[in-house]
Amino acid sequence: MAKEQLFHTIDPVYNAHSRILVLGSFPSPKSREMGFPYGHPQNIFWPTLAKVLEKEEPTATAAARRQFVLANGIALWDVLASCEIEGAADSSITNTVPNDLNRILQAAPIQAIFTTGKAATALYEKYCLPQTGRPSIYLPSTSPANRASHKKPHFWESWQQIKQYLK
Numbered sequence: 001m002a003k004e005q006l007f008h009t010i011d012p013v014y015n016a017h018s019r020i021l022v023l024g025s026f027p028s029p030k031s032r033e034m035g036f037p038y039g040h041p042q043n044i045f046w047p048t049l050a051k052v053l054e055k056e057e058p059t060a061t062a063a064a065r066r067q068f069v070l071a072n073g074i075a076l077w078d079v080l081a082s083c084e085i086e087g088a089a090d091s092s093i094t095n096t097v098p099n100d101l102n103r104i105l106q107a108a109p110i111q112a113i114f115t116t117g118k119a120a121t122a123l124y125e126k127y128c129l130p131q132t133g134r135p136s137i138y139l140p141s142t143s144p145a146n147r148a149s150h151k152k153p154h155f156w157e158s159w160q161q162i163k164q165y166l167k
Contacts, residue, residue: 117141
């Protein structure tokens with residue numbers, strides 16, 4: 001699969017009640033196809049979030065997932081507005097253009113910014129932190145490529161951090 005320059009086509013998910021912002025790096029092909037973040041059926045973002053919040057997992061539709069995050073004070077988007085990427089491989093990302101996160105940060109009382117995975121964290125620190133002045137909190141990736149860490153205690157302990165900002 002060859003690298004190609006892609007542009008983010010999924011709008012950010014947030015409202016005036018969003019208290020945390022969860023950022024990925026760039027939507028996977030499956031997410032772009034679905035038109036909503038974390039759309040790959042093997043990505044465990046939705047079951048993880050449901051388990052941490054002690055709620056029932058939303059059905060695999062954009063509408064149900066949108067309602068789920070908004071009802072729980074969560075905003076979703078990605079660090080990058082555009083990049084060259086091969087498939088869904090974050091390690092292949094080049095020629096990046098960051099998203100302007102201020103549209104969310106000015107509209108919602110965001111108390112914490114979380115980045116999912118090492119690539120999202122590094123990209124946030126390089127491109128967004130200088131603009132926002134707000135550090136992010138690292139969360140282990142829920143991607144199928146990170147499957148080995150999903151059963152480790154550190155994975156779940158890290159994800160539990162979001163609860164303290166949603167009370």
